[in-house]
Amino acid sequence: MNKExxxxxxxxxxxxxxxDARDYQVSTVLGSCVSVCLWDTVTHVGGMNHFMLPLxxxxxxxxxxxGNIAVEKLLHKMLALGCVKKHLVAKIFGGANVNGTGTGNEIFMIGDRNVILANQLLDEYAIPIKAWDVGGRLGRKIVMQTGTGVVWVGKHKVAAQAR
Structure with missing residues (x-):
């Protein structure tokens, strides 16, 4: 059996x-939802959430x-696995406005609100955001390697938008 x-x-x-403290390849598919990925730079433990609504x-x-529950619970799970908050870094993905009109009113759209909330919470927890791929009109498939903190992103049309 090879490593893959x-x-x-x-x-x-x-x-x-x-x-999880073990290395996993965690994947999810996002439209207006957001995933916050946390990784401890010392213990090399990673985790991810997938939330649908901001508050x-x-x-x-x-x-x-x-989002407010998902980020808090992920942080607590990471700490329970032996991570230290000052060693955590974050990456944020998703928050597309898949049904948006592009008229400039996107601030009221769920994807944008999810992204804003994730940024605010990570700022409150003093966890630096090292990477992000958010917003736009396309959904995303993301894959996180929890042992390295690397996240791969692929963008795609969301079914509700396909014609």
């Missing part, structure tokens, strides 16, 4: 998060479907 065949793989569904309104369950 032995890679741990995990597909991240919307509203979930993943972090939990306090009703129902506080799940990682919401």
């Amino acid at each position: 065949d032995s890679t741990n793989r995990h597909f991240l569904f919307p509203g979930t998060l993943f972090a 939990w309104n306090g009703e129902g369950l506080a799940t990682p479907r919401y």
Whole structure:
């Protein structure tokens, strides 16, 4: 068995998060959703979330479907795995305006609001953002190698936009 065949793989569904001390290849597909990828530069532990909406309104369950919950839970999971906050770096992906009109009102669109929230939370946690690929009109498939922090990005049309 070659090394590629032995890679741990995990597909991240919307509203979930993943972090593990072992090296994994974590993938997800994003439209207006956002993924925050965290990586500890010392322990080489990585994790990713996939949130759909920016803020939990306090009703129902506080799940990682919401950005404010997803970022906090990912940070806590990373710390529980032995990471240290001052060694964490972040990368942000997604937040496309797949149904946008391009009229200049994008600030009110969910993709933009998700990206703004991710930036604000990472700033509040003092976690530097080292890379991002956000916004636009195309969806993304991302793949993170949690042991190295490397993230590959592929852009594609979202089904709702295809003609």
